[in-house]
Amino acid sequence: MKKNNLYFLLNISIIMLIIIFIIIANKKFDSYVIRILNLCAIYIILGVSLNLINGFTGQFSLGHAGFMAIGAYVSALLYMSPELKEENFFITPLIWPLSVIQIPFVFSLIIAGLVSAGVGFLVGVPCLRLKGDYLAIVTFGFSEIIRVIFNNLQNVTNGPIGLKGLPIYTNLWWSFGIAILTVLVVKNLINSSYGRALKSIRENETAAEAVGVNLFFHKSLAFAIGAFFAGLGGALLGSFIMTIDPNIFSFLLTFQLIVIVVVGGLGSITGTVISAIIITVLMEVLRSVEAPMNIFGLHLPGIPGMRMLVFAILLMAVILFFKKGLMGKKEWFWDGLFKKCFPSKER
Amino acid sequence: MSVLKADNITMQFGGLAAVSNFFVELKEGELVGLIGPNGAGKTTIFNMLTGTYKPTKGKIYFYNKEINGKGVDRITSLGIARTFQNIRLFSDLSVLDNVKVGAHVHIKSSVWKAIVHWPSYLYEEENIHEQAINLLKIVHLENLKDHLAGSLPYGEQRRLEIARALATSPKLLLLDEPVAGMNPQESKDLMKFIQEIQDKFKLTIILIEHDMKVVMGICKRILVLDYGKTIAEGNPTEIQNNPEVIKAYLGVEATSYA
Numbered sequence: 001m002k003k004n005n006l007y008f009l010l011n012i013s014i015i016m017l018i019i020i021f022i023i024i025a026n027k028k029f030d031s032y033v034i035r036i037l038n039l040c041a042i043y044i045i046l047g048v049s050l051n052l053i054n055g056f057t058g059q060f061s062l063g064h065a066g067f068m069a070i071g072a073y074v075s076a077l078l079y080m081s082p083e084l085k086e087e088n089f090f091i092t093p094l095i096w097p098l099s100v101i102q103i104p105f106v107f108s109l110i111i112a113g114l115v116s117a118g119v120g121f122l123v124g125v126p127c128l129r130l131k132g133d134y135l136a137i138v139t140f141g142f143s144e145i146i147r148v149i150f151n152n153l154q155n156v157t158n159g160p161i162g163l164k165g166l167p168i169y170t171n172l173w174w175s176f177g178i179a180i181l182t183v184l185v186v187k188n189l190i191n192s193s194y195g196r197a198l199k200s201i202r203e204n205e206t207a208a209e210a211v212g213v214n215l216f217f218h219k220s221l222a223f224a225i226g227a228f229f230a231g232l233g234g235a236l237l238g239s240f241i242m243t244i245d246p247n248i249f250s251f252l253l254t255f256q257l258i259v260i261v262v263v264g265g266l267g268s269i270t271g272t273v274i275s276a277i278i279i280t281v282l283m284e285v286l287r288s289v290e291a292p293m294n295i296f297g298l299h300l301p302g303i304p305g306m307r308m309l310v311f312a313i314l315l316m317a318v319i320l321f322f323k324k325g326l327m328g329k330k331e332w333f334w335d336g337l338f339k340k341c342f343p344s345k346e347r
Numbered sequence: 348m349s350v351l352k353a354d355n356i357t358m359q360f361g362g363l364a365a366v367s368n369f370f371v372e373l374k375e376g377e378l379v380g381l382i383g384p385n386g387a388g389k390t391t392i393f394n395m396l397t398g399t400y401k402p403t404k405g406k407i408y409f410y411n412k413e414i415n416g417k418g419v420d421r422i423t424s425l426g427i428a429r430t431f432q433n434i435r436l437f438s439d440l441s442v443l444d445n446v447k448v449g450a451h452v453h454i455k456s457s458v459w460k461a462i463v464h465w466p467s468y469l470y471e472e473e474n475i476h477e478q479a480i481n482l483l484k485i486v487h488l489e490n491l492k493d494h495l496a497g498s499l500p501y502g503e504q505r506r507l508e509i510a511r512a513l514a515t516s517p518k519l520l521l522l523d524e525p526v527a528g529m530n531p532q533e534s535k536d537l538m539k540f541i542q543e544i545q546d547k548f549k550l551t552i553i554l555i556e557h558d559m560k561v562v563m564g565i566c567k568r569i570l571v572l573d574y575g576k577t578i579a580e581g582n583p584t585e586i587q588n589n590p591e592v593i594k595a596y597l598g599v600e601a602t603s604y605a
Contacts (some may be wrong), residue, residue, distance in 0.1 A: 185462055192461035193451045193472060196440070200448045203437035210397060210431075212423035212452025212515050221458060329439060 015180060022172045034172060036284050041175035042236050043276040045182045047260040048269055049229035052186050054258075055266035055329075056195070057222040058202025060136045062254050063123060064230050066143030069150060069249035070119055071112040071231025072238035076163050077101075077156070078108035079239070088163055092154040105169040105239070109178075112235040113228045120227025124220035131205075143254060150246035162245025163238075170240040178236065182229045187269055189225065198222055202267075263318050264325050271327030286310050348375050349411065350519055350551045351396070351427075356405035358391050358575075365391045366575045368405070373519070378545060378552045380566030382559075382586075384595060387572040389555045390432060393521050396553075397429050398422040409519070424452045428517035430508045432524045432555075438497025442488055442507060445496045446479040449514025479514060485544065486510040502533045506540070513548065522554045526561050534558055538565050563587070571595065 025034060046064065053061045077085075077094075081102050085094050093099065103111075123142050127135055150157045157163075189195050197218050200208040209215055238244045260279055264271030286307040293300050318326070351373045358366040366388040373379060381389050394400045396407060398419040407414050414422055428449075437445050454475075456468035483489040486506040491499065496507060505525060512520060525541065526534035538561050545552055556562045562569060563583040571579040571586060573595040579586055586592055 188462045188464060189458070192468070193447065193454050193475060194458050194461050196444050196448045197451045199440055199444075200437045203439055204435045206399075207431065207435035207437065208448070209419040210399075210423060210429055210435075211449045211511055212420045213448065214418075214420045 018176060018180065022176055025172060036281060037172060038170060038175045038240055040277045040280045041172070041179040042170075042233055042240065043257075043260060043280050044179040044273050045175075045229055045233040045236070046257050047264065047272040047276045048179075048182050048186050049226045049233065050257050051261045051264070051266065051269065051272045052189070052198075052229075053222050053226040054261055055268070055272075056190055056202065057198045057219065059127070059219060059222065060132060061127075061139040061223070061226075062136050062251070062258070063139035063143040064226075064257050065249040065251065065254040066123075066139075066146035067116045067120055067227040067230035068234030068237065068253070069143075069146050069246065071116045071234030072244050072249070073150065073157055073163075074115045074231070075105075075108040075112035075235035076166055076238050076244060078103050078111060079105050079169065080163070080166065084165060084167075087165070088161075089155075089158055091161070092158075094158075095155050098156065105174075109232055109235050113231040116231025116234070117224045117228035120223040120225075120230075121220050123227075124223030125216075127223075128216055128219050140251065140254075143249070143251070147246045147249055150249075157246065160245060160247070162243060164243045166239055166242045166244070168239060168242060170236045175236055175240075178229075178232055182232075183269060183273065185225070185229075190269070194218070194221070199267075259315065262325055263315065265322075265327035265329060266325060267329040268325065268327035268331055270331050271325055275326055282311065282314070283307070349373065350375050350377075350409070352408040352411075353392075353396065354406045354408065356392075356395055356402040356407060358388070358395055358400055359403040364575050366395070366572075369572075369575075369577060371570060373551050373553070375551055376545075376549065377568065378542075378554065378566055380562040380569040381553055381555045381572065382557070382562055382569060383572030388575040389572055390523060391575075392572075393429060393523055393553075393555065396521060397427055420452065423515055423517075426516070426518035427521065428512035428515045428519070429521040430505075430512055430523055430525065432527065434501075434504050434508055436496040436504055436508060436511070438495065440496055441493050442496050442499065443479055443483065443492040445507060446482050446510050446514045447475055449511040450475040450478055450516075452515050482510045482513055485513075485547070486540070502529055502537075505529070505537070509540075509544070513544065517548075517550065519551045519553070522552060522556075524555055524557065526556065526558050531560075534561055537561075541565060 025037060046068065050061070050064050053059050077098050078101060082100050085099055123139065127138055130138055151160050153159070190198070197208070197213045200211070200213055201215060201218055205215065260276050261272055263279065264273070264275030289310055290302050290304055290306045292302040349372050351371070353369055353371045355368045355370050356366065357364060357368055369392055371379070381392065383389055391400065395402045398414070398417055398421070401416050409425060409427065414425065437448065440448070454471060456465065456471055460468040480489060480492070483492055486509065488503060488507060488510065491503070496504065499507060509522070509525070522541070526537050529537065541552065541554070542565055544550065554562065554566060567582060569581065569583060569586045570577055571589070571592050578591045578595060579589045581589070
């Protein structure tokens with residue numbers, strides 16, 4: 001038990017360090033760096049929640065963009081002021097109760113998460129009979145259906161025009177706060193008895209059922225919790241980029257998240273956090289290769305899209321050298337760290 | 348007291364009757380062997396008893412309560428546990444976690460309490476941990492508890508699967524070919540082990556096995572199945588001398604030599 005107390009203190013001190021870091025970042029860093037930091041945190045939220053479904057429960061889902069879309073729209077429609085809504089919905093007016101409501105950002109976040117979790121549960125139920133590729137196809141279909149519905153539901157979502165000029169509520173406190181919350185909740189869930197049941201479903205469904213794991217309950221649990229945090233992530237993203245339209249939440253976004261999860265390691269929270277940060281930062285850093293440059297007296301004009309090429313090569317390298325992602329299924333919490341640092345103290 | 352009663356259960360796959368009118372009644376503490384040539388329907392019977400298949404005809408009673416059509420996890424929670432013919436462990440989980448998953452079926456705390464580490468959940472978790480360690484001691488795997496289940500040698504995987512089944516605190520244990528692929532010494536050890544756990548946990552056991560030494564050695568009662576029908580029932584000596592059984596196993600010609 002002593003060890004657990006030590007780990008608890010270390011966890012607290014890490015959170016304190018992050019808080020201090022945010023205070024310094026807010027004062028010293030320019031808005032460009034802060035923007036990247038925000039994106040890192042949002043991708044951590046989305047990656048970890050996707051990993052709960054794909055990595056830990058082993059249900060290969062491609063529906064994350066759909067959950068994010070729901071979260072983004074639900075929250076935006078709740079925290080936008082009535083005047084802003086009127087400005088936005090100039091073709092078809094917004095339906096009645098929504099057009100006059102305005103609630104604080106916190107509550108809109110919670111409701112966005114809950115609605116998304118509810119939809120996640122509903123998606124989870126019919127998907128319970130499907131496995132592997134078939135599940136991937138159905139969940140992909142779900143996220144496309146959400147996109148098409150949002151494109152056509154003029155009087156609720158404003159259709160393809162989208163919502164513009166959203167107030168910026170997302171800041172480092174919100175994004176990192178929710179990222180920490182996500183990591184803590186998923187970590188505690190995974191290390192609990194319920195988490196072991198989720199992993200047992202990934203390992204062998206037949207055996208899991210035979211030792212009394214209720215497949216229906218546990219799969220929909222994973223979908224609901226994953227969708228909840230995807231909803232929160234979507235809401236934060238919406239208020240962060242200030243404008244949302246249904247086509248942001250296309251398959252490409254899900255694909256980006258899948259890349260984060262796979263590179264980090266399916267079934268590793270620490271891996272997802274690390275790869276979310278690396279990939280978000282790389283996407284920005286690699287912009288430099290698109291600029292015109294001189295190599296050995298050779299003038300290269302800037303090639304737009306070059307960054308994706310370099311990115312793809314890096315990805316291939318990762319997949320070649322780390323077949324199970326950077327971390328595999330391992331975690332890098334204090335236990336492992338101590339064993340690495342003080343191998344003599346073992347036994 | 349009757350632990351399990353299968354009242355003329357039939358399993359029909361299309362035109363094929365995998366099992367027809369199978370009847371068995373088990374008393375508390377019995378160890379019954381279920382034998383028969385390949386494809387006789389032994390595993391199908393296990394699948395019906397555990398709820399994987401719903402019998403096309405007939406009823407199954409567990410402690411006089413009907414369990415037909417209940418879900419697999421529900422039946423496990425009532426107290427029927429099984430092992431598989433081809434080992435199905437959670438290979439990427441540790442040995443200890445494999446056993447702990449078995450204890451999950453009796454958890455009372457909700458998910459939310461588990462996530463926030465509510466005291467009542469932590470207490471339960473502690474109990475699960477102790478129970479799992481105890482079970483691992485019984486199957487002599489406690490020094491391997493942090494290894495991945497998939498990395499264990501074959502015989503130990505078998506024992507681990509039994510430990511995992513025991514973690515669900517069953518009253519009836521269904522063992523599907525527990526000594527398949529073991530050498531004579533290993534299977535002898537496992538026989539002893541099965542009898543030990545039966546005494547210790549007051550279990551009723553049904554055993555599917557091809558190894559006649561094992562079956563004749565530890566089962567007091569044996570059922571012989573062929574083409575989905577029970578062709579003989581009795582104690583080991585009766586079974587050994589039953590002409591029907593010899594015919595099913597060795598063919599008609601061989602009867603004259605037997």
